[in-house]
Amino acid sequence: MTPTFETALAAFNAEKWSQASAAFTTLYQADQRPELNRYLAVSLYHDQQFLAAEQIAAENDGAYLVSAEWFTWRITIALQNQQFIFARELCALPQAASWQAQELPRIVTAEERAQTALAATQRVIAKQFYHLGDVPLREQQRRLLRAHQLPLADFLKGTQYLLVDPFLHPLLRATLLEELFRLRVKMTVQVHWLDEQQHTVSTAQLEGVFAGSAAQQALTYLQEQIAQNNPGLAANVRQTLNLQLMMLYPFADKIVTHPRAWVDWLAGRPLDQSLPESAVNQIKTWQSRLAKHLETLFAAANGEKSEN
Numbered sequence: 001m002t003p004t005f006e007t008a009l010a011a012f013n014a015e016k017w018s019q020a021s022a023a024f025t026t027l028y029q030a031d032q033r034p035e036l037n038r039y040l041a042v043s044l045y046h047d048q049q050f051l052a053a054e055q056i057a058a059e060n061d062g063a064y065l066v067s068a069e070w071f072t073w074r075i076t077i078a079l080q081n082q083q084f085i086f087a088r089e090l091c092a093l094p095q096a097a098s099w100q101a102q103e104l105p106r107i108v109t110a111e112e113r114a115q116t117a118l119a120a121t122q123r124v125i126a127k128q129f130y131h132l133g134d135v136p137l138r139e140q141q142r143r144l145l146r147a148h149q150l151p152l153a154d155f156l157k158g159t160q161y162l163l164v165d166p167f168l169h170p171l172l173r174a175t176l177l178e179e180l181f182r183l184r185v186k187m188t189v190q191v192h193w194l195d196e197q198q199h200t201v202s203t204a205q206l207e208g209v210f211a212g213s214a215a216q217q218a219l220t221y222l223q224e225q226i227a228q229n230n231p232g233l234a235a236n237v238r239q240t241l242n243l244q245l246m247m248l249y250p251f252a253d254k255i256v257t258h259p260r261a262w263v264d265w266l267a268g269r270p271l272d273q274s275l276p277e278s279a280v281n282q283i284k285t286w287q288s289r290l291a292k293h294l295e296t297l298f299a300a301a302n303g304e305k306s307e308n
Contacts (some may be wrong), residue, residue: 003027005036012039017047023085028056034063038070043107045077054081065095068102079110082118082149085179092184111151111228125149129158137300140172142180156185164192170293174209176248181206192291196245210242214256218245223259226267237266243297244290255286 009024026042037060044053057064064074069082071090078087087107091100115122129147132140147155159176162168170193175192188206193199210219218241227234241263245252256262258279261271265283 008039014044015046021047021049026214032059034060034066037063038073042073043079045073045080050077051082053077054083057139061090064090065093068086068099071096071099072103075106079107082110082114084111084151085148085155086181088152089179089182092182114149115151118131122150122154126154126158129155129160132158132162132172133165137169137172137296140169141251141300144175152183156180156187160187160189164190164198166192168192169296170194170247171243174246177201177203177206178209178246181208193251194293199251200221205249209246209252212245212250212253214253214259214262215245217259218256222263222267225260226263228267233267237263240266240294243294247290247293255282258283260297 003023003026005027008020008027011020011023019042024036024043028036028040037056042052044056054077057074064070075087077235084107091103125146128143132143147158162176163173180203187279188200188202191199191201207233222234222237248255258275262283264271265287271280
């Protein structure tokens with residue numbers, strides 16, 4: 001018999017956690033609404049299914065920004081899984097401003113406990129993180145995920161080192177830089193960028209990958225001019241465009257100087273005839289450069305051997 005929300009909630013309130021988690025799992029499989037996500041994640045946590053609780057909660061982090069109580073539960077689940085960097089990023093969100101003072105001390109305490117209780121594990125994670133560029137791309141991605149279990153100080157130390165590592169895939173360097181934006185830390189870092197030069201970046205001046213002018217214009221044009229008539233093509237272009245904007249971070253506005261033409265190129269549409277030849281050449285040059293990095297990325301995703 002399929003459980004109802006009322007019977008699942010009754011089990012939750014009665015602290016029958018195995019029963020509640022089973023009932024909410026069934027309900028959530030049929031309807032992934034935020035309320036069910038919250039109750040399922042907390043039920044799993046109480047049932048000591050900590051990893052499953054984190055996996056479910058991570059499907060809709062925004063669902064926990066509705067109240068102090070639910071926000072505390074999201075932080076609690078994250079900390080139980082040593083997801084310290086994520087917890088800090090969540091606290092740094094503008095929507096969480098009123099709860100930050102309450103939750104940050106909990107994160108600091110959890111980090112300190114992990115440094116003591118999991119000292120050996122933390123050292124391994126840190127060492128592997130700091131040497132990210134020494135391994136194939138798929139392993140780089142795996143190690144980066146594990147690095148979120150590091151305390152903030154160790155994560156920042158490794159990130160500053162990796163941002164100038166020329167052997168790291170540019171998408172991962174950009175990911176690390178965006179992490180600094182999401183953490184809202186204020187520091188000056190050196191970044192080895194796609195032009196093979198080092199650039200000085202103030203993290204306090206960073207914005208989100210898709211918040212820049214070029215990104216906004218490109219995405220708007222894609223939606224208005226292509227998605228309306230060919231949603232399948234628009235979805236493919238959006239996927240590639242997202243990855244390109246990520247790799248170009250934080251200098252996309254300097255490279256994508258003609259956002260509409262950039263999107264037309266990706267969509268296989270003719271470029272505006274009034275576009276200067278220098279602009280066309282810039283698009284061709286950068287599309288070729290980015291395509292090589294994407295090829296490496298897709299090869300890694302498909303389990304193929306490829307150079308970084």
